Amino acid sequence: MIGDNQRPWHGGDIAPGVHCILAPNPSAWTLDGTNTWILSGPDSRGVIVIDPGPGDRVHRQAIIDYADLRGGVRQIVLTHGHADHSQGARELCEVTGAPVRALDPLMCSGQEGLVAGDVVHAAGVEVRVVATPGHSTDSLCFALPAQRMLVTGDTVLGRGTSVIAWPDGNLQAYLESLHVLAEVITALDVDALLPGHGPTLDDPGGVIDAYVRHRQDRLRQVRALWDQGVRDVDGVLAVVYANVAPGVLNAARMTVQAQLEYLQHH
Numbered sequence: 001m002i003g004d005n006q007r008p009w010h011g012g013d014i015a016p017g018v019h020c021i022l023a024p025n026p027s028a029w030t031l032d033g034t035n036t037w038i039l040s041g042p043d044s045r046g047v048i049v050i051d052p053g054p055g056d057r058v059h060r061q062a063i064i065d066y067a068d069l070r071g072g073v074r075q076i077v078l079t080h081g082h083a084d085h086s087q088g089a090r091e092l093c094e095v096t097g098a099p100v101r102a103l104d105p106l107m108c109s110g111q112e113g114l115v116a117g118d119v120v121h122a123a124g125v126e127v128r129v130v131a132t133p134g135h136s137t138d139s140l141c142f143a144l145p146a147q148r149m150l151v152t153g154d155t156v157l158g159r160g161t162s163v164i165a166w167p168d169g170n171l172q173a174y175l176e177s178l179h180v181l182a183e184v185i186t187a188l189d190v191d192a193l194l195p196g197h198g199p200t201l202d203d204p205g206g207v208i209d210a211y212v213r214h215r216q217d218r219l220r221q222v223r224a225l226w227d228q229g230v231r232d233v234d235g236v237l238a239v240v241y242a243n244v245a246p247g248v249l250n251a252a253r254m255t256v257q258a259q260l261e262y263l264q265h266h
């Protein structure tokens with residue numbers, strides 16, 4: 001069951017060379033806050049920073065302090081451009097001189113953008129780029145073959161389920177991305193997911209299966225309403241998301257719009 005991963009989450013060391021600094025931006029949308037993942041090799045050749053998080057001065061300094069003990073920031077990479085992941089990138093780039101790389105060229109600075117299949121070698125760490133559109137068009141996941149881990153951004157969260165941020169997000173693309181992640185998890189024998197929000201997940205295959213089942217269950221519910229002629233967002237929200245907390249109502253609304261768009265084509 002997804003959504004029952006209620007253990008407290010504060011970030012910290014996950015494995016040798018894999019560290020999380022939790023940004024101070026908790027909310028209904030961001031769970032405990034944004035996870036800034038910091039990867040380093042064994043010999044102080046610097047770090048890779050994944051998702052610097054919001055533009056928060058204290059958080060930025062915590063990243064820099066951690067990195068400076070290990071040779072400094074070599075690369076900044078983004079899982080996607082949403083502000084809670086990316087807003088701090090430009091200032092961290094300005095302070096450290098490290099390039100910013102993302103799928104969206106507009107988010108990049110100092111080096112070219114990332115595309116599916118790219119392999120980033122920096123700081124003694126290998127990061128493989130996996131394109132996972134759906135939550136947003138520009139969503140990427142980052143596979144760490146040596147650590148057998150997968151950084152999932154907002155495509156898979158540490159608790160609950162991901163938002164399809166319609167109209168940029170797309171449900172068809174999201175379902176295909178979950179399939180791609182399942183293949184990567186099998187191919188690299190991944191044994192932990194490092195999400196953009198919330199705690200790490202230690203049953204990657206099971207989590208992806210549960211995400212697919214959750215989406216299919218929701219689609220079945222929305223399709224049943226669709227077949228009865230209920231095809232507007234509020235009508236669907238009132239039935240399918242009747243118990244959703246007020247703080248995430250907008251997230252549910254966007255996901256319903258993505259579901260209705262999907263049903264127009266399927």
Ligand SMILES: [Zn+2]
Binds near residue numbers: 080082135136154
């Ligand atoms: Zn996002």
